[in-house]
Amino acid sequence: MIWSKAETLPRLELEKLQTSRLKETIARVYGVVPFYQQKFKEMGIVPEDIKSIKDITKLPFTRKQDLRDNYPFGMFAVNQDAVVRIHSSSGTTGKPTVVGYTKSDMDVWNEVMARVFTMSGINSEDTVHNAYGYGLFTGGLGVHNGAETVGATVVPSSGGFTSRQLLLMKDFNSTVLTSTPSFALHMAETAKKEGYDIKKDFKLKCGIFGAEPTSVGLKEEVSRVWGIDYYEIYGLSEIIGPGVSNSCCESRDLHIFEDHFYPEIVDSKTGEVLPYGEKGELVITTLTKQALPIIRYRTGDITSLDLTPCKCGRTHVRMKSVMGRVDDMLIVNGVNIFPSQVEHVLSNISDITLNYQIIANKKGYLDSLEIMVEVTEEMPMDSIGALEKIQKNIQSELLNNLYINAKIRLVEPRSIERSMGKAIRVIDKRSL
């Protein structure tokens, strides 16, 4: 099933639509967002230079840092009275990234999420167990709204409390699970331990999984242990949240909803646009966003685009499942973290040095994060209690500021691996 006619528009018509929407977006940001006014002026561009969607390459890029520099609402193109929702993610230097939605942005978000659910074969007869985190993150509420839009019954269970989630999923006869793939595997593992007969006790038919890079092997594992169809969703809060693209029943690749989000692949070093099929950094321009229109946003995600027709009938371009990052961003249980954020938190804690190392690993199916911190003479070295207090303090600061639960390990001085004298800050032991 296909939710919207927009998904099957002939390419020429789609391009026309994209052109007119891009022009509107450019005119609006040029008119009201000082950041873009200045950028356009620096590059000697006026809105009239944009005659077709192909001219998008003349426009400046937007980076995550730009959103932070304009914290909180400097990039917004509407006044507060038009904003109906705010979401936010953790920031590098304490300042988070803030995104906003008008009523019409919410309609677009619900619309693209409805497409996602329809694409995954879900309708009003389904019960969706939504284990994405609710709150400031876009995951939980974004998925929630989409499920409601197609008329499904939503169970807003959010993350954690695995045993209780299993009980609800069984008793409510949920047919769809939405979560990170690693949490889906963790749930299956727990279900087995608690004596559930997975195929008999649960009525699941499919799941919509995303928010973390996932290997083909892991996807097959989720499919196999639950006996369900695996759909993959992609999105990021800066663009809208979940619902930028989703895989259909015919292909593992994800259709990008191109009438709302215009994708490009660029060389992450030079910024040069690469042709379809080539691997590079995904760049997205929002075509309909009102509160926070974004021009050529550098997602940092590496993928490639495929324009060959899909058997499902949709004309929208497909992106490969994200293959990696252009920067050092880590995704731990669906939460994005930059090592610089960890360093910033550590730098505000007294009595410790910045000789640290972040180790990402798998504990069962879930990600685990360990942070090693070298001890120094300045630490209260004669007291176990005081050292344990430092450990706890680091742990709670990371949890409060970055929403990550890390194990803190104090280690001897100079025990953190150095490469050519430079400490190695991140070790990712999770193999994709």
Place this chain on the structure above:
Amino acid sequence: MHTIKQLSVFIENKTGELSDFTHVLSTNDISIKSILLADSTDFGLVRTIVDNPEKAKAILEDNGFSVRFTDVFGVKIDDVVGSFDKVITALSKSNINIQYTYSFYEFDIGIFIFSVEKDKFNEAVKSLLDAKLEVVSASHFYK
């Protein structure tokens, strides 16, 4: 004269760590007079009194250990019932809060090592001397 420089050394909770520590001391001809190990789930603290604390600290640091001096004092007691009680009572009467204590034996006498709050150190030693107890001189341990 009663201030003994105890070495507090951080060691990770893994096989071979303690032997690395003792090996560094023994190959550098440093004699351990007393040693106490305190542990948490993933690290340990070694508290030790050696015959040459300055040298020990320097060579341990050269070998990658984090070392800190802590001032402690020692009290000699006879191996008879009530002798330890006398010491504790003297400290308690002077309102001294003991951070930790450990003991070892030299022939038939015991020596208890005490750590107290820094600003109470002199008061603690005085209260013991006033109670006619024998506080060990630091030179007792040093070469």
